[in-house]
Amino acid sequence: MRLSRYFLPVLKETPSEAQIASHRLMLRAGMIKQSSAGIYSWLPMGFKVLRKLENIVHEEQVRAGHIPMLMPTLQSADLWRESGRYDAYGPEMLRIRDRQDRDLLYGPTNEELITDIFRSHVGSYRDLPLTLYHVQWKFRDEIRPRFGVMRGREFLMKDGYNFDLTKEDALHAYNRHLVSYLRTYERMSLQAIPMRAESGPIGGDNTHEFLVLAETGESGVFYDSEITDLRFGDREIDYDSVEQCADILEEFTSRYARTDDMHDQAAFEAQVPEDRRREARGIEVGQIFYFGTKYSEPMGATVQGPDGKPVPVHMGSHGIGVSRLIGAIIEASHDDKGIIWPEGVTPFHAGIVNLKQGDSEADAACEALYAALTALGLEPLYDDRDERAGGKFATMDLIGLPWRITVGPRGLKNGVVELTSRRTGESEELPPEQAVERLAKIYL
Ligand code: ATP
Numbered sequence: 001m002r003l004s005r006y007f008l009p010v011l012k013e014t015p016s017e018a019q020i021a022s023h024r025l026m027l028r029a030g031m032i033k034q035s036s037a038g039i040y041s042w043l044p045m046g047f048k049v050l051r052k053l054e055n056i057v058h059e060e061q062v063r064a065g066h067i068p069m070l071m072p073t074l075q076s077a078d079l080w081r082e083s084g085r086y087d088a089y090g091p092e093m094l095r096i097r098d099r100q101d102r103d104l105l106y107g108p109t110n111e112e113l114i115t116d117i118f119r120s121h122v123g124s125y126r127d128l129p130l131t132l133y134h135v136q137w138k139f140r141d142e143i144r145p146r147f148g149v150m151r152g153r154e155f156l157m158k159d160g161y162n163f164d165l166t167k168e169d170a171l172h173a174y175n176r177h178l179v180s181y182l183r184t185y186e187r188m189s190l191q192a193i194p195m196r197a198e199s200g201p202i203g204g205d206n207t208h209e210f211l212v213l214a215e216t217g218e219s220g221v222f223y224d225s226e227i228t229d230l231r232f233g234d235r236e237i238d239y240d241s242v243e244q245c246a247d248i249l250e251e252f253t254s255r256y257a258r259t260d261d262m263h264d265q266a267a268f269e270a271q272v273p274e275d276r277r278r279e280a281r282g283i284e285v286g287q288i289f290y291f292g293t294k295y296s297e298p299m300g301a302t303v304q305g306p307d308g309k310p311v312p313v314h315m316g317s318h319g320i321g322v323s324r325l326i327g328a329i330i331e332a333s334h335d336d337k338g339i340i341w342p343e344g345v346t347p348f349h350a351g352i353v354n355l356k357q358g359d360s361e362a363d364a365a366c367e368a369l370y371a372a373l374t375a376l377g378l379e380p381l382y383d384d385r386d387e388r389a390g391g392k393f394a395t396m397d398l399i400g401l402p403w404r405i406t407v408g409p410r411g412l413k414n415g416v417v418e419l420t421s422r423r424t425g426e427s428e429e430l431p432p433e434q435a436v437e438r439l440a441k442i443y444l
């Protein structure tokens with residue numbers, strides 16, 4: 001992409017309404033624009049990152065054997081009356097009436113809708129296990145939308161639902177989700193720690209929240225500091241292996257790590273040596289639940305069991321806050337100049353800065369770099385505007401691409417360009433072909 005043809009409305013001023021770094025930087029980098037409280041338009045660069053995260057989520061879900069689909073944003077109130085949640089959900093639910101006077105709602109989550117699909121089409125235990133998921137916009141009329149996309153009213157969520165014959169099978173689905181989530185967050189360069197939490201209006205008593213530690217997080221957390229040393233890494237995983245998934249759950253959750261609503265000071269002190277006890281704040285980026293037959297029973301989601309008798313299925317639901325993740329990544333990775341994208345989620349792989357637009361040699365070298373990177377399947381962002389170098393550098397630092405190639409007449413005389421890491425600020429002079437090779441090695 002050439003910056004002169006892109007739509008990247010960066011702001012020079014710091015927007016006064018934004019209280020935390022990620023919100024400020026997303027506005028300043030031209031990623032989002034608020035349309036009303038807690039509701040945002042995703043401008044091209046914000047949309048690009050959102051899509052990247054969504055793709056990672058899809059890849060890891062499909063790898064775990066879960067099946068993608070898409071359910072509507074608007075749901076019938078009658079389904080929610082069946083489960084008893086229409087009244088129970090309260091003012092967070094946006095209720096809508098259509099021209100036929102039918103009650104609808106903008107889905108805050110999808111347990112009822114998916115249970116209805118299941119009961120309409122699945123009749124036998126032989127069709128189990130089954131896990132369906134989608135990535136779809138949700139609406140919750142949050143009392144205090146704030147911090148930009150972190151607590152929006154409209155937000156993008158991946159929500160998945162497992163249907164199993166027995167509790168044991170459903171607990172395997174729970175463990176499988178935990179493992180797939182660990183992988184998902186690590187691919188985004190985030191450390192999200194699974195912690196015991198309250199289940200809230202979804203129900204059930206088996207649940208973990210995934211928290212990214214950050215001072216600006218809205219949840220209080222208590223944990224054993226050893227937990228932060230755990231990494232999923234590139235270990236091979238067989239998602240059908242009950243044992244392997246259970247072992248990983250054990251490894252990542254058998255220490256003390258809880259959100260404040262589940263915190264038990266006596267247990268904390270008994271389980272964790274004093275020098276390892278930590279109290280901090282975290283951003284909730286996902287949650288998994290096992291809730292048994294809470295929805296299948298009232299809604300009649302049964303299958304014929306091996307003995308021919310109908311049994312209600314065991315279910316769980318599992319959510320990732322896809323749009324909130326962008327805020328969490330920026331909270332975890334920025335400095336006072338701007339965003340620092342991890343390589344796995346960056347909107348463009350590298351920036352090309354032409355120090356002397358209009359100089360035939362500099363222009364030609366930039367074009368050649370652009371073509372070479374593009375030919376490799378990488379996406380460079382070429383700042384081809386007729387602007388001063390200082391302004392170009394400030395824009396690149398603000399939007400946070402991990403690598404910048406700076407091209408100017410002086411370097412070209414010696415046959416070199418400059419490759420700069422956004423994270424460390426370190427620069428290296430090298431011939432253009434080597435800069436391309438270096439990026440290929442990093443990304444491909
Ligand atoms: P919170 O406690 O932050 O209100 P929740 O526990 O009500 O979230 P879940 O029902 O667990 O949310 O939804 C799954 C995920 O969706 C959450 O872990 C979070 O990452 C994301 N999410 C929930 N509410 C919002 C929101 N208002 N804005 C952005 N993302 C959200």
Ligand code: MG
Nearest residue numbers: 209284286287
């Ligand atoms: Mg939650």
